[in-house]
Amino acid sequence: MRAGGALVAGAKMAGVAALLFVALASGFFLLVGASPAPVLAALVEGAFGSGYALSESLVKATPILLCGLATLLPARLGLISVGAEGQLAAGAVAGTWLVLAAGSGAGRATLAAGVAAAALGGAALGAVVALLRARLGANETIGTLLLNYLPPLLIEHLVYGPWKDPASLGWPATVTFPDAARVPVFGGTRVHLGLVLGVALVLLAHAALARTRWGFALDLLRGSPPLAARSGLRFGPAALVVMALGGACAGVAGFADASALEGRLQVGVAVGAGYSGFLVAWLARGRVLWLLPLALLVGGLRAAGDNLQLTRGLPSATELVMQALLFASALVADRGRRAPVVLPGATA
Amino acid sequence: MTRSEDRTRSTRRSALTFACCGFAALVAFASAAPRAVAEGPLRVGVLIPGSKSDKGWMESGYDGLKRAEAKHGAKVKVSFVENVKFADMEQALTMLATKSDLVIGVGGQTEASVRKVAKRFAKVKFSVVGGNKGSQDQNVAQYDVRQAEIAFVAGAAAAMLSKNGAVSYVGGLEIPAIVNAGKEFGKGAKFVKPDIKYFESYTGDFDDVAKSKEATLAAIAQGADVHYHILNLGLRGMEQAAREKSTHIIGSYTDRCGTDPLYVAYSITGVGYQVEYAIDQLVAGTWKAEFKPFGLKMGPKSSDLKVCGGLSAEQLKKLDQIKADILAGKIQTLDS
Amino acid sequence: MSGAWDALAGGFAAAAMRSATPLLLALVGETVRQRAGVIDLGTEGEMLVGAAAAFAVTSTSGSPALGLAVGAVAGGALSLLHALLCVRLRCNQFASGLCVAMLGYGLSAFAGAGFVGQSIDTFAPVRWFGTPTVALALAAVPASAVALAWTRFGLALRAVGESTEAARASGLRVEWLQTVAVGIGGLAAGAGGAALSIDYAQTWAEGMTRGRGLVAVGLVIVARWNPVLTLPAALLFGGAEALALRVQSTGATASSHLLHMLPYATSLGVFILTCLRRRGAATGAPAGLAAVLNR
Secondary structure (H helix, E strand, C coil): CCHHHHHHHHHHHHHHHHHHHHHHHHHHHHHCCCCHHHHHHHHHHHHHCCHHHHHHHHHHHHHHHHHHHHHHHHHCCCCCCCCHHHHHHHHHHHHHHHHHHHHHHCCHHHHHHHHHHHHHHHHHHHHHHHHHHHHHCCCHHHHHHHHCCHHHHHHHHHHHCCCCCCCCCCCCCCCCCCHHHCCCECCCCCCEHHHHHHHHHHHHHHHHHHHCHHHHHHHHHHHCHHHHHHCCCCHHHHHHHHHHHHHHHHHHHHHHHHHHHHCCCCCCCCCCHHHHHHHHHHHCCCCHHHHHHHHHHHHHHHHHHHHHHHHHCCCCCHHHHHHHHHHHHHHHHHCCCCCCCCCCCCCC | CCHHHHHHHHHHHHHHHHHHHHHHHHHHHHCCCCCCCCCCCEEEEEEECCCCCCCCHHHHHHHHHHHHHHHHHHHEEEEEEECCCHHHHHHHHHHHHHHCCEEEEECHHHHHHHHHHHHHCCCCEEEEECCCCCCCCCCEEEEECCHHHHHHHHHHHHHHHCCCCEEEEEECCCCHHHHHHHHHHHHHHHHHCCCCEEEEEECCCCCCHHHHHHHHHHHHHCCCCEEEEECCCCHHHHHHHHHHHCCEEEEECCCCCCCCCCEEEEEEECHHHHHHHHHHHHHHCCCCCCEEECHHHHCCCCEEEEECCCCCHHHHHHHHHHHHHHHHCCCCCCCC | CHHHHHHHHCCHHHHHHHHHHHHHHHHHHHHHHHHCCCCCCCHHHHHHHHHHHHHHHHHHHCCHHHHHHHHHHHHHHHHHHHHHHHHHCCCCHHHHHHHHHHHHHHHHHHHHHHHCCCCCCCCCCECCCECHHHHHHHHHHHHHHHHHHHCHHHHHHHHHHHCHHHHHHCCCCHHHHHHHHHHHHHHHHHHHHHHHHHHHCCCCCCCCCCCHHHHHHHHHHHCCCCHHHHHHHHHHHHHHHHHHHHHHHCCCCCCHHHHHCHHHHHHHHHHHHHHHHHCCCCCCCCHHHHHHHHC
8 A cells, every 4th residue: 555545545444433533522511501612712722822732732742642552552463452441550559569669869860760660560551451451261351341440449559558648638649759860840840751752652653663573573473373473473572562562662651741740649540541551552553653633632632621611610520421432433423434453444 | 484574673663763763752842841821811720620500519609709700801811621530630730720810729639749740830829729828839829628626616616506416527648637527526416415426427429329338327326316417418318218217417617598398508608709818819909819718717718607497586696606615716616 | 257258248139139140241242243154253343432421311311211222223323333343444454343342432531521421310129130131131142142042043043053055046135134143233232332321330530430341242152152141151250350349338348449350260261261162262152153263
């Protein structure tokens, strides 16, 4: 398939999806008694209308970007993993554990170690699901979805229990991380280094998937299993690698957000980023670079939610509906495409 | 590798470079700090972390907001956001701060975020309803609800109202404010009836209906027939248990005597009163950055206990005496 | 010690059944769907819209029966989106389901925003079962088993689930049948959500199903797509939840948050065990569904 042709087709599809989204969103707003045009304008304003709004969109986009990778990497093998939500929580726990263990001796090395621990935590969760799929044939979508509920509960237990900061009089949280162990932020904003890391990982993944033997092996395993088998490639180890790598990305997202934004672990860290990451990966249709603008788009949508409440009186749940409508629009616009899609396509 | 692929690769490369530069530019643009504008009526922004119709803490705050709005008319313009998750609080507060002269956070869970945002908006005033002592920032006021104090009085009332000689308390999170209230409730009960049986438990979640129902049922199984609580949505579970087993509850925040036979008394905690106070102070120009304890000291709208019935005049007098003793310092209660 | 045992065991079966009821309703519905070859991850969203709609209606009308009915219809209506996306438009079933789940979560949060924390009048107790929803769920189990095994409609559904080509060749209207199956599942899921909000918890809170819908999808596999086995599967979850709640009241100082993991860990555990014993999630599945699960 020619690259140019794919680009045009992709643009057409994106256009159709965008139009459909605006139509559906407008329909929804009319249904709930709000006039669509000002609401959509408020959405855009809340997402990109000012320097601050943009910075908040970037803040929201950062974990979404990383969780998008967490979905997209397994998807290149044909695995549909929705586990980013649990993996980011697991990463947050692992990274926090390390920072707390370092105690007062924390330095820049602690930060790096924390990020590494977070990556390992998320990777472990991903690896478990990969093993279940490879060895037992346990469907990974169901496995990751069920597993998603456990790490956040672990965070609740730890933050309200053994890791609770005894000096915190208000809401429970862990002790504040020492400054050296916090992911740095840019200037006066809340945008943190995790964004740079995410962009770097996306570029790395793009290069690796497009140019290395590994990327080619993944394509083969997904597209032509008999040919892959004849070439000596095996599904199990490949699944393990992609799920672990994806999980690592999500894990880093969780820890980076916790340490940069709040400087401690709290219940509800980056909640929802996993599912938004899945959406973004799906919208990107397997093309890694598209994660960048799409994560910003969905991040902006999430950031605009509160603005909608304040300026148009709509409940904060509106942005969830918007995400779902965006998803639906993309699914509908995608139908009828017989050309091979990188993500697992239609069945039956 | 064909030539068209080469061209595509170079196109991709330049697209990539462009995208990277674009991204860097975005981040630079985004670093522009927000600006606050001030003119016209006094603007108040209120952050309600929960639901404004929760029949509890948040609703009391919302009612106070509405009362202040009605009272001051055109002099103030009040806006609010509700159902704000923890991770979004900082952003919501920043948004409110850019448009307000006074920002009010309804609940101790907003305090950490308020303090952070307050540092960036030195000219905006911030009030935390249900705040804690801590360090004093120049533009932040914390109002202490002193729930433990009124819990003592509630405990006394519960001991008087209990026919089995056993009372119980269910709290949500096990944080100092909630635990202290539980302790004081027990102390108040024992103050009236030294041999009273007292059960306290913490479900770990203010909103979990099933857990608080189970906790209440467990206490009822041990004989408790009057229950107190600091719960949010979880109160529904306590109600279900009490309804099933025909026991009674002491409600909180607002006086709703007569609306539900399940409730024999209500402790008043003026969350809304504190919101009103903040706005009143703003309008009068006397707003101060302070840690202000409310409680009984600030009057019946701030803290009180209303018994709906079932107590003799003498017993009611005793309750009044207890309140007076607390005010006079003869009875010491824990800080909220 | 006997006091603790009483606290733990007294009425345990009833508590487990009450806890399992919302899940069981959704589980039966999803079993019917999967037998027809469609897997719906959106069950969670359908349960949530059912819960929100039922609560809103009961709160405003005062009739829990009406609320239950409306809740079921709401779930069914949302499920039609899934049918549109994956039956008509042939989208990937997992993606379509997740889209429906997201939409259901958002819509229910939206609709329920004004009703958070309200109280309602619930069902009057029913003898033997406790509440009508328990009776409904228990009745749904044999009803679905009989319908699938012995009615023409059930046979047609099963044929579609085995092979859409063969079913089409023998004159069955495949898309229509699958849409109906999806709708039935949606009605059941909506009813399950309604049972949760107006009966079990008697309140509404955003996202209150907390994964029950997804557990239902997983437990269909554990029940080997057999409607009769949905009951023990649901009781596993319900029992774990009841146990978790009760351990606390015995005075044992276990963390309530860790205990809260029990139902999910149990469901995940049996899911894994099932795959272990049968060498794969799809063994024993309707052939058409196996293709979706194994890809």
